[in-house]
Amino acid sequence: MYDKKIIIPILAVIVVVLTYPIWSLFGKGAAAPELDLNTPEIQALAEKECIEDTEFMRSNHMELLNEWRIKSVREGTNVYVASDGQEYEMSLQNTCLSCHSNKENFCDSCHSYAEVNPDCWDCHVGGEL
Amino acid sequence: MGVGFSLLMIVLLVLIPFLGVYAGLEYVLGVVFPYLAFSIFIIGILYRIICWGRSPVPFRIPTTCGQQKSHDWIKADPVENPTTAFGVILRMVKELFFFRSLFRNNKVKITEKGHIAYIWEKWLWLAAILFHWSFFIIIIRHLRLFTPKTPWLVSFFERMDGFFGFGMYSFYFTDLLVVIGLAYLLIRRLVIPMVRYVSLAADYFVLFLIMGIAFSGILMKYFVRADVAGVKELAMSLVAFKPVVPVDIGSIFYIHLFLVCALLAYFPFSKLMHGPGLLLSPTRNMANTNRMKRHINPWNYPVKVHTYEEYEEEFGKVMQAAGLPLDKQS
Numbered sequence: 001m002y003d004k005k006i007i008i009p010i011l012a013v014i015v016v017v018l019t020y021p022i023w024s025l026f027g028k029g030a031a032a033p034e035l036d037l038n039t040p041e042i043q044a045l046a047e048k049e050c051i052e053d054t055e056f057m058r059s060n061h062m063e064l065l066n067e068w069r070i071k072s073v074r075e076g077t078n079v080y081v082a083s084d085g086q087e088y089e090m091s092l093q094n095t096c097l098s099c100h101s102n103k104e105n106f107c108d109s110c111h112s113y114a115e116v117n118p119d120c121w122d123c124h125v126g127g128e129l
Numbered sequence: 130m131g132v133g134f135s136l137l138m139i140v141l142l143v144l145i146p147f148l149g150v151y152a153g154l155e156y157v158l159g160v161v162f163p164y165l166a167f168s169i170f171i172i173g174i175l176y177r178i179i180c181w182g183r184s185p186v187p188f189r190i191p192t193t194c195g196q197q198k199s200h201d202w203i204k205a206d207p208v209e210n211p212t213t214a215f216g217v218i219l220r221m222v223k224e225l226f227f228f229r230s231l232f233r234n235n236k237v238k239i240t241e242k243g244h245i246a247y248i249w250e251k252w253l254w255l256a257a258i259l260f261h262w263s264f265f266i267i268i269i270r271h272l273r274l275f276t277p278k279t280p281w282l283v284s285f286f287e288r289m290d291g292f293f294g295f296g297m298y299s300f301y302f303t304d305l306l307v308v309i310g311l312a313y314l315l316i317r318r319l320v321i322p323m324v325r326y327v328s329l330a331a332d333y334f335v336l337f338l339i340m341g342i343a344f345s346g347i348l349m350k351y352f353v354r355a356d357v358a359g360v361k362e363l364a365m366s367l368v369a370f371k372p373v374v375p376v377d378i379g380s381i382f383y384i385h386l387f388l389v390c391a392l393l394a395y396f397p398f399s400k401l402m403h404g405p406g407l408l409l410s411p412t413r414n415m416a417n418t419n420r421m422k423r424h425i426n427p428w429n430y431p432v433k434v435h436t437y438e439e440y441e442e443e444f445g446k447v448m449q450a451a452g453l454p455l456d457k458q459s
Contacts, residue, residue, distance in 0.1 A: 032362035
């Protein structure tokens with residue numbers, strides 16, 4: 001091989017950069033966070049279920065909250081009818097956080113794991129008032 | 130022909146993961162294929178580069194476009210016509226990051242009077258820049274799924290890129306730019322007759338494949354949500370070599386992942402090697418020192434020579450007897 005002195009160092013650098021996630025993680029665990037559903041409010045519930053099913057909430061809660069935000073702030077409607085017909089108040093503070101009162105162990109655990117920075121908390125306090 | 134064939138291939142590539150999720154093959158799609166594709170990608174590129182490195186380039190063949198270094202009173206262009214390693218590096222940086230030679234692209238036209246005119250044509254360069262830089266930033270952004278603590282550079286790119294997001298709508302500018310770039314590169318092949326004539330299935334296939342990746346990603350980001358925490362769990366477990374497949378990430382994610390795997394595995398065999406190949410192009414990576422330095426052919430072997438002095442020594446007497454003139458008068 002010609003020009004080994006140039007090609008091999010450049011290749012080495014590129015391979016190190018490409019495999020950066022592998023060696024940055026070396027020896028460290030990478031388990032996904034477990035959602036903490038153990039709040040006094042949830043424990044007190046007779047039926048432990050969210051307004052929609054878990055799978056939907058996991059992937060679509062941000063869409064739902066966005067819809068709530070537009071409806072309640074701009075259009076003045078305040079009632080969310082869930083797919084099972086039950087009605088809820090469209091409020092992050094009064095509906096979501098009334099059960100999930102543990103923002104640090106619920107919202108933040110996934111958000112900081114997946115590096116998502118929603119701007120909910122620019123205005124909302126989170127947790128108990 | 131090329132367009133139809135490539136489109137058909139992309140449809141097949143989308144159908145495989147779509148049906149795979151139905152058949153419960155998440156482990157194959159989420160673990161086996163990514164590992165396989167990444168191995169093919171790394172080993173394939175190393176193999177191609179070593180092959181290139183083994184081919185001798187006995188003569189300096191840089192294509193230059195500036196004044197060569199000669200007399201002191203003629204102003205030379207040390208970057209466009211480099212004579213030093215530093216000049217070559219500067220030239221390569223321009224080429225690699227700003228596509229210098231594509232910027233020279235122009236259109237030739239014969240005017241009504243029969244003169245040749247060179248027309249300003251930077252759209253191809255612009256589309257290429259838009260596409261490559263957007264794609265690069267998008268790849269950097271994806272690092273947040275592969276690292277436990279996102280490096281500051283990644284967060285920085287993400288914040289800059291998400292600048293136009295408002296309220297709770299996130300919007301990445303590069304998602305738009307990459308589609309614009311790709312669309313131009315495709316439309317150009319379809320519309321300009323000369324370019325269409327030289328376009329083959331291999332050209333369309335890569336464009337459609339990257340478009341498929343972009344569209345599935347955009348779809349997943351803005352319309353059909355996938356569970357991000359699950360995606361990150363899978364990505365991190367792959368990186369840690371302890372693969373875990375979380376349930377119910379959504380088939381859109383597997384389509385996106387499978388198309389990326391197809392791109393990675395196809396990369397070393399395709400025209401996409403123009404990226405690594407750029408650094409190894411003899412017309413770009415050589416200093417123009419043809420006559421300034423002596424360059425010895427790398428495959429020269431020691432040749433047994435018989436000089437005239439030795440010849441005269443051997444046959445001197447015979448030559449003298451025949452009356453031939455000799456160099457050495459003894």
